Structures are given as structure tokens and as C-alpha cells.
Amino acid sequence: MVTFRERLYFGETIKKKHRKAIYNIRHEKLAPGVYVIAFASNEQNLFDIIPANELLFPFYKKKEIYILGMANGLSEAKIVVKDMVAEVYHKTGGFNVREYFS
Numbered sequence: 001m002v003t004f005r006e007r008l009y010f011g012e013t014i015k016k017k018h019r020k021a022i023y024n025i026r027h028e029k030l031a032p033g034v035y036v037i038a039f040a041s042n043e044q045n046l047f048d049i050i051p052a053n054e055l056l057f058p059f060y061k062k063k064e065i066y067i068l069g070m071a072n073g074l075s076e077a078k079i080v081v082k083d084m085v086a087e088v089y090h091k092t093g094g095f096n097v098r099e100y101f102s
Helices: 018-026 052-056 074-092 097-101
Strands: 002-010 034-039 047-051 065-072
Touching (some): 002 018, 018 034, 018 052, 018 065, 034 052, 047 052, 047 074, 074 097
Parallel strands (some): 002 065
Antiparallel strands (some): 034 065
């Protein structure tokens, strides 16, 4: 099941089409070029960067995915993650993203 954070982080180029991307993800439609940033499936990591189309696979339908941000393309997703990690570090002095974003 996919859950979106109330206040999402966005890359610069997806801001104009984020509503359509969210709609497509919620209704299990294709969202080409869109990447989502979610809590890591492995507790040792901070985030997962997942192509939105990959969420259509049965594997992800069985998982709890908490989406924190969206980007248009992998390189933009990496920039968004960098900004998110920097924000967590500056405000808390650590890297406990699950606590900060929950």
C-alpha cells in the first residue's frame, strides 16, 4: 500500500506535473520518468529511490511504501534526497530520517 506524506518534497521539474503523477500512482497507472523517494526498505539505509512504474509490480503492492518526495528522473531524485538529508542533519544534528519525517 502506498501512502503519501502530507508535505511532499519535489524536484524542480516535477512541480508542474506532480498532481498527475500522484493520481497515476494512486490509481496504479504508468508515470513515466517519475521517481519516488520513500523510507528505505532496509533499516540500515535512509531512503529508497524507486521508479514510480516499479510500484505496479506485485512485490510493491504487498509492501507499505511511505512516499516522502518525488522527482522527474534519477539525477533530480538524488538532488532531492541530498536536500532532505541536509535538512535533517541541520535541524537534528543526526541522520534519523524516520523519526524526523514521521
